[in-house]
Amino acid sequence: MIRLGKLTDYGVGLMTRMAQDGAAGLTNARDLSGRTGMPLPTVSKILKLLCQAGLLESRRGVGGGYALARDPRQITLGDMVDALEGPVALTECVGDGDCNCAYLADCGLQQQWNGINRRLQETLNSVTLAEMAAEAACPSPQGKGA
Amino acid sequence: MIRLGKLTDYGVGLMTRMAQDGAAGLTNARDLSGRTGMPLPTVSKILKLLCQAGLLESRRGVGGGYALARDPRQITLGDMVDALEGPVALTECVGDGDCNCAYLADCGLQQQWNGINRRLQETLNSVTLAEMAAEAACPSPQGKGA
DNA sequence: CCCAAACAGAACCAATTGTGTACTGTTTCA
DNA sequence: TGAAACAGTACACAATTGGTTCTGTTTGGG
Numbered sequence: 001m002i003r004l005g006k007l008t009d010y011g012v013g014l015m016t017r018m019a020q021d022g023a024a025g026l027t028n029a030r031d032l033s034g035r036t037g038m039p040l041p042t043v044s045k046i047l048k049l050l051c052q053a054g055l056l057e058s059r060r061g062v063g064g065g066y067a068l069a070r071d072p073r074q075i076t077l078g079d080m081v082d083a084l085e086g087p088v089a090l091t092e093c094v095g096d097g098d099c100n101c102a103y104l105a106d107c108g109l110q111q112q113w114n115g116i117n118r119r120l121q122e123t124l125n126s127v128t129l130a131e132m133a134a135e136a137a138c139p140s141p142q143g144k145g146a
Numbered sequence: 147m148i149r150l151g152k153l154t155d156y157g158v159g160l161m162t163r164m165a166q167d168g169a170a171g172l173t174n175a176r177d178l179s180g181r182t183g184m185p186l187p188t189v190s191k192i193l194k195l196l197c198q199a200g201l202l203e204s205r206r207g208v209g210g211g212y213a214l215a216r217d218p219r220q221i222t223l224g225d226m227v228d229a230l231e232g233p234v235a236l237t238e239c240v241g242d243g244d245c246n247c248a249y250l251a252d253c254g255l256q257q258q259w260n261g262i263n264r265r266l267q268e269t270l271n272s273v274t275l276a277e278m279a280a281e282a283a284c285p286s287p288q289g290k291g292a
Numbered sequence: 293c294c295c296a297a298a299c300a301g302a303a304c305c306a307a308t309t310g311t312g313t314a315c316t317g318t319t320t321c322a
Numbered sequence: 323t324g325a326a327a328c329a330g331t332a333c334a335c336a337a338t339t340g341g342t343t344c345t346g347t348t349t350g351g352g
Contacts, residue, residue, distance in 0.1 A: 061349020207320025
């Protein structure tokens with residue numbers, strides 16, 4: 001099915017929301033939880049991961065919260081997926097120098113998988129958070145349906 | 147992590163092997179199991195799925211087996227992934243006209259997800275089984291390592 | 293000085309999914 | 323008629339993921 005995890009989906013939604021609010025705004029997890037309907041612990045978990053990846057900056061203590069660490073134009077979908085799912089790796093072959101497939105030892109497909117994997121990464125990196133947020137703000141000039 | 151299922155990985159390996167054997171060859175599951183080391187039931191399962199998707203043709207009874215249904219140049223990686231994993235759908239938003247996200251109702255990201263999803267599909271469809279098999283045959287002119 | 297707000301981190305449980313196996317048909321040929 | 327081989331279903335086990343809870347740690351205010 002090649003599906004992203006739900007946390008990733010949610011995370012992108014949260015980031016988009018933050019980008020729309022304005023990059024400078026400091027938002028806390030509870031506020032985002034209230035606005036989106038997601039459970040607070042889940043929001044916390046996601047924001048924490050994004051922060052560890054350097055996409056968000058946090059401020060602790062009373063009045064603290066999270067803010068985008070960079071301009072939305074400098075944050076790509078690939079960055080977010082990477083932060084929430086780990087590095088893209090379509091198969092076990094990808095990445096290392098060795099093909100550790102359980103069967104079909106030395107399957108010979110490593111090069112191809114690596115190439116496909118890289119193209120996938122490029123696709124994800126070519127979309128910025130700013131673009132996501134901008135288009136999301138005006139979904140469709142002719143209505144959201146067809 | 148964005149990883150393909152193992153069955154998909156195996157399936158592509160099996161198809162590649164069959165393509166290298168020559169498109170006309172009729173191979174049975176037991177033979178492929180023996181040559182690759184995969185358990186027979188697993189091989190059977192994979193071949194069946196590929197057959198149902200129309201990528202392989204089967205012949206039952208004594209002397210039966212599987213053969214590629216089309217020329218390897220007419221079979222894409224996208225076809226195989228589709229057969230073994232179902233349609234590519236990065237998020238729940240993808241595909242339908244409605245955004246059924248649990249939270250962030252009407253997240254507004256549907257268009258973007260659909261676009262990214264399509265580009266991913268195009269990437270997978272741009273690689274043919276013939277290419278996979280050809281390059282796999284001569285892994286690397288300068289040795290497989292670095 | 294103490295308390296509350298808010299992030300940080302770890303551990304944990306439940307549920308879903310994926311993997312692999314087994315069993316029972318059904319078709320074909322000798 | 324029997325054996326070879328695919329077809330279909332069902333199932334058990336394992337791994338991953340999703341989501342929660344609890345316990346720190348930092349910060350600001352009364």
